[in-house]
Amino acid sequence: MNVALQETLPVVEPSATSGALSLLWVIIALPALGATVILLLGNRRTSGFAHLLGCATVVGSFVLSLVCFVTLLGRGEEERQVVQKLYTWVEAGSFSADFALLYDPLSALFLLLITGVGSLIHVYSVGYMEHDARRARFFAYLNLFVAAMLVLVLADNYLLMFLGWEGVGLASYLLIGFWQHKPSAAVAAKKAFVVNRVGDIGMALGTMLVFTTFGTVAFAGVSAAAGEASQTTMTVLGLLFLLAACGKSAQVPLQSWLLDAMEGPTPVSALIHAATMVTAGVYLVVRSNFIYDHTEAAQTAVVVVGTVTLLWGAVIGCAKDDIKKALAGSTMSQIGYMMLAAGLGPAGYAFAIFHLLTHGFFKANMFLGAGSVMHAMDDDVDMRHYGALQKAVPVTFLTFALGYLAIIGVPPFAGFWSKDKIIEAAFGENLVVGTAALLGAGITAFYMTRVMLMTFLGSKRWERGVHPHESPKTMTVPLVVLAALSAVGGLLLLGDWVVEWLAPVVGAEEHHELAVPPIVVSLVVLLVVAAGVGLAVALVGRREVPRTAPTSVSFVTRAARADLYGDAINEGLLMRPGDSFVRGLVSFDDHTLDGAVSGTGGAFGGLSSTFRRMQTGFVRSYALSLLLGALLVVVAMLAVNL
C-alpha cells in the first residue's frame, strides 16, 4: 500500500516569504514582548496597564494572523507553503537547525485558533481576574503561553517545535499553579509538569532519531526523505511522537494531569483545553503525517490510544460533580476523537483538525461559561450547589447552551459536522473503532446534558448567602462571540473546504466505501445522542439532585469518580516500584558501597590501635627492639653472604 501512497504524499516544499507574510515573526514576537515587558518590570509597576498590554499583543497577533491567512487564501495551492528563516539557531558539525517559521494551511488554521480564541480568553480574564492582586503577572504568563504555542505551530523543524513544546509546558506549569498559596494547586502544577516530562522524553528521543535517520530535523527535509527510511524506524518514530502527544494532549496513559489541572484559574483551563497545550499533541501527529503515513503499526497505536481515551474521558465526565472536572473529562474525550481521526491517516487528518477547531470554539465557550457561573456562585464549583441558574445568569446560560448543543452534536451546530465526520471515518476504518466512537457520542450527550441540567435547570440548591449575578461585559462578550462560533463553525466544512484547504499538507482523502450511505451513519449518531440526552433527563432531570454526592453508588460510578483509578494505576505500577527501586539503591549504597569504604577505614583504624601499643614509653624496650633489629640485619647479611 505504501508504494502507491508515496507518490501521492505531499512533501513540505516551502518557498521564501514575501509581502505581508514576511511579518510572520511579529505574530510570535508580540505576545513574547508582552510577557517580557510585564515580567521584567514586575507585577506592581505594571498592574495599571498589564491587562491592556496583554490583550493588545494577542489581538495584534490575531489581526496579523488574519492578514497572513487572507494572503495565503489569495495564493494558488502550490504557493501556500512559505518559510521565513530568521537566523541559524544551532550549528554543530553536520547538525544545523534554523530558527525558521513554516507557514502553511495547517499552521494558518492553528494561528487563527490560538490567537483568536486566545484573544477572547485574554479579554475575559480582564474581568475574571479583576480582584486578583497578581493580575499583571497572570497576563504575562498568558502571553508567554500564547507565544510558546505559536512557536510550536510555526516551527519549521522538530527542534524549534521542541522549544515551543517546552515553553507550553513551562507556561502551563506557571498558570496551573498560579494560586500557589493553595497546596492543591501547587501539587497539580507539579503533576502536570512531571507527567508532561514523560511525554517530552518521546519528543526528545523522536527528534534525535529523526536527525540520525534523515540527517536533518527540518520538516521539509524529513518529508522529502520519508520514503527511504526503514519501516521499523518509522514505527519507532511514530510511537515516540505518539508518547509525546499523549503527554501534551492528556491521552491514556498520560492523562492523569488534566483533571488536576483544573486547580488553575478558569481562563487558564479554557486556554489549555481549547486553544493551546492539549491541541499540541494532535498538531504533532498531523504535522508528522509524512512519518505516520509510512507506518501502519504506529497509526494503529494512535487509533487505539484515541479510542481508549475518548471512552475513558467520557466515563469520567459522567461522574464528576465539579463542573470544571466534568468539562475536563469531556476535553480528554474530545481530544481522543481527534487522535482517533489523526490515526486514520489522510482520511482523517483534516477531520482531526476540523474537530480541533470546532472543539476550540465550544470548549472555550463552555469553560469560560463555567468560569462565569463560578463567578456568580462565589467560586463554588460543585454542581450539586447550582441549579436553576438560567434566570440568574441568562447570557451565560444561552451561550453555554449553544456550546452544549455543539458538543453533543446537534445539527446544525459545529460539533455535529466535525464529530459526525470522524465517526464516519472511524466506521470506514474498523467496525469496533466506529462503534466505540458512536458510543462515545452517546456518553458525551449524557454527561453534557447532566452538566446542563444540574447547573442551569432544576431546583435551587444554592449555598446560603449566595446571590448569583451576571458577569461583567468583558466576560460576557467573549462568551457571545465563542457561542456564535460554536454555532456556525460547521460552515468550515461547506463544500469540503477544510479538507481541500489542508490537502497540500496532509494529503487528499482516501474515500472509504461505507456499507451504508453517510446519511444513515448521521441518523444513527443522532439517535444515540438522543438516547444519551434522554437517559440524562430521566436520571438527573426528573429527580431531585441531592446536595451531597450519594455514597451508595455502583462500582462504575465510584471508579469514574476516582478518574478510573488513573492515579492508583500510576502509583501502583510506576511510583511504588520506582520508590522501592530507589530505596534498594540507597540501601545498596549505604550498606555495600559505604560499608566497603568505611570497613576498610575501620580495619586500618583497629590495626593501628593494636600497633600503637608498641609505643610503651620504656626506653629499655626500645633499646631491645633496636638490638633485635640490628641482630636481624646482621643475620640477614650473613645469610646473603654465605
Next chain:
Amino acid sequence: MSATPFLVLSAILFTIGSVGVLTRRNAIVVFMCVELMLNASNLALVTFARVHGNLDGQVAAFFVMVVAAAEVVVGLAIIMTIFRTRRSASVDEASLLKY
C-alpha cells in the same frame, strides 16, 4: 700476632654493654654501658685496621670517639635536666611519651 683475642675481648665488652643498657635502670649506668659498647666497637675497628694494614679503621675509631664525646655532652645535660625536674635518674620513670 693473632687478632682473635682482641676481637673476643671486643665482643665480650659489647655484650656487657648491651646487657647493661637493657637491664639497668639508672640513666648514668645505661649511659656508661653505651660508652662501653662504643669502645668495644672502637677496639674491633682498630684491630681490623691492624689486620688489613691500613688506617681506615683507625680513622673511623677517631670519628666514633669524637661523636661519643659530643654525645656525652648532650646526654649528660639531658640526664641532669631530667634529674633536676623529677628527682630521679631512672629511665623507666621517664615514660610519659607513649601511646
